[in-house]
Amino acid sequence: MNNSLVELNNCGVFRNQKWLVRGVSLKVSQGEIVTLIGPNGSGKSTTAKMSLDILKPDEGTNTIKKDIRISYVPQKISIDWSLPLRSIDFVNLVTKHKTSEINDALGITGIQHLINEDVRNLSGGEFQRLLMARAIAKEPHFLVLDEPVQGVDYSGEIALYKTIQEIVKKINCGILLISHNLHVVMSQTDYVICLNGHVCCSGIPSSVIKDQEYIKLFGSNIDPTLSLYKHNHDHHHLPDGSIKEANKNK
Amino acid sequence: MFDDFIIRAFVAGIGLALITGPLGCFIIWRRLSYFGDTIAHSALLGVVIAYAMNFNLIIAVFAVSCFIALSLLFLQKRTNLPDDALLGLLAHSVLAIGLVLLGIVSFIRIDLMGLLFGDILSVNITDVLFVWVGGSIVLIVLILIWRPLFAATVNLELAKAEGLNADLANAIFTILIASVIAISIKIVGILLITGLLIIPAAASRNLSSTPIQMAIISSVIGLVSVVLGLQTSMIWNSPTGPTILAIALGVFILTLIPLKKLLISKKKIELSN
Numbered sequence: 001m002n003n004s005l006v007e008l009n010n011c012g013v014f015r016n017q018k019w020l021v022r023g024v025s026l027k028v029s030q031g032e033i034v035t036l037i038g039p040n041g042s043g044k045s046t047t048a049k050m051s052l053d054i055l056k057p058d059e060g061t062n063t064i065k066k067d068i069r070i071s072y073v074p075q076k077i078s079i080d081w082s083l084p085l086r087s088i089d090f091v092n093l094v095t096k097h098k099t100s101e102i103n104d105a106l107g108i109t110g111i112q113h114l115i116n117e118d119v120r121n122l123s124g125g126e127f128q129r130l131l132m133a134r135a136i137a138k139e140p141h142f143l144v145l146d147e148p149v150q151g152v153d154y155s156g157e158i159a160l161y162k163t164i165q166e167i168v169k170k171i172n173c174g175i176l177l178i179s180h181n182l183h184v185v186m187s188q189t190d191y192v193i194c195l196n197g198h199v200c201c202s203g204i205p206s207s208v209i210k211d212q213e214y215i216k217l218f219g220s221n222i223d224p225t226l227s228l229y230k231h232n233h234d235h236h237h238l239p240d241g242s243i244k245e246a247n248k249n250k
Numbered sequence: 251m252f253d254d255f256i257i258r259a260f261v262a263g264i265g266l267a268l269i270t271g272p273l274g275c276f277i278i279w280r281r282l283s284y285f286g287d288t289i290a291h292s293a294l295l296g297v298v299i300a301y302a303m304n305f306n307l308i309i310a311v312f313a314v315s316c317f318i319a320l321s322l323l324f325l326q327k328r329t330n331l332p333d334d335a336l337l338g339l340l341a342h343s344v345l346a347i348g349l350v351l352l353g354i355v356s357f358i359r360i361d362l363m364g365l366l367f368g369d370i371l372s373v374n375i376t377d378v379l380f381v382w383v384g385g386s387i388v389l390i391v392l393i394l395i396w397r398p399l400f401a402a403t404v405n406l407e408l409a410k411a412e413g414l415n416a417d418l419a420n421a422i423f424t425i426l427i428a429s430v431i432a433i434s435i436k437i438v439g440i441l442l443i444t445g446l447l448i449i450p451a452a453a454s455r456n457l458s459s460t461p462i463q464m465a466i467i468s469s470v471i472g473l474v475s476v477v478l479g480l481q482t483s484m485i486w487n488s489p490t491g492p493t494i495l496a497i498a499l500g501v502f503i504l505t506l507i508p509l510k511k512l513l514i515s516k517k518k519i520e521l522s523n
Contacts, residue, residue, distance in 0.1 A: 049407070052410075052411040054407050054410050071412065072408055072411035072412055074405065074407055074411075080281070080403075082279050082281075083279050083403075083404065084455065084458050084464050085404070090404075093400070093404060093408075093409075094408070094409065094414060095412075118459065138412075144411070
């Protein structure tokens, strides 16, 4: 209890005559990664927002430890065109940092060269890295990541997840992670909560994947990297890297 | 050459331009230009009340503006209507009530043109004081709430999640707009104040790459527009408020010229030679 940063106790949110999510209990402690998984509309983001106190639960209680630094990487964020905003200004949005700290944070997520770039010129993946960098720069006690790697290329995705783990070790923060990548979730998480409007099942990853509720939602094939992708090869790759279409026999 | 009233006009106009710069930026960033209009329309009611009860004009307008702003916050929570519909509802119904009152209280004679378009040449020493004292307070408060307000402008949930008091900053910002509109009634009038808030900020957007830069350049452009506008209106004997805005528009058009690109391409040509 003394090292728990955030606790939800039987929380629910009621909007427009229905429960978005109900009966969620969770606890995030220092140095721990708790992951929420579940289909679209299952209440993952809503749960994250309750843990940040952006949404007040209509039922149950949310408790956040006093005087802790919190960083939030929201699922969707759009910068208005009228805002002149460079990466460095964005990192400084909530807390002012030293330039060296900003450089470090941008370096960790691999976009140090974009420090003075206008935010609107960043690609989706670069912006996602910027969001992460901003969250890291604060050296938070509690970090909420709502699908932090969407739009990031595959190699970058793995690197970013590794980064997340390194951060946990380095600054010993607690992380609430929402992720679709079951492979990563299962291998790098301390505790998994499977949501579908309510908590279907929860526990350490190795026990959750054996749970009937989990198998119903995600199937028994937990490792998406093992699933086969079939495609008909209709072209040949030439030695110089160019492509020759197979049906045109030139 | 400068009579007393002209100096007063310059001092009041410059003071106003300095505040409308940064506030106008926030109005653009938050897509609130129609909100400025709504508050300005409702100012007529404040003017009528001030005349009817023989009360200070600026304070009456400020009170009514704050009331309208709070009504908007209330309606946003209570109804499912989009913001622009609510603003339209408030703007025109309050304007109508103002006009009805104006008709009922028959002893009031208001210079309607002056009210709509302002008359900077008629400002007295009290008005100048209101601009500079009120303006300084607005500016100081804006600097104090800058971080939470700006963070909430970029992303409300992020600001709230990370412990900034975004709701309070938003409410204070609303009051600041109401104050600036109250202060500016006599100078540019209720039809043109939104222009003074938006045009310099829009021109500044074309020249700046950081938020603070945009706020400062916006003030400078406002200041230049006021000074040139006043002088032009004296030479041509044109109405002052509209002249100031016309100059601001001229500056805006100038900022559309891609100076940086021209300079860079010139350098490239020199280098290649």
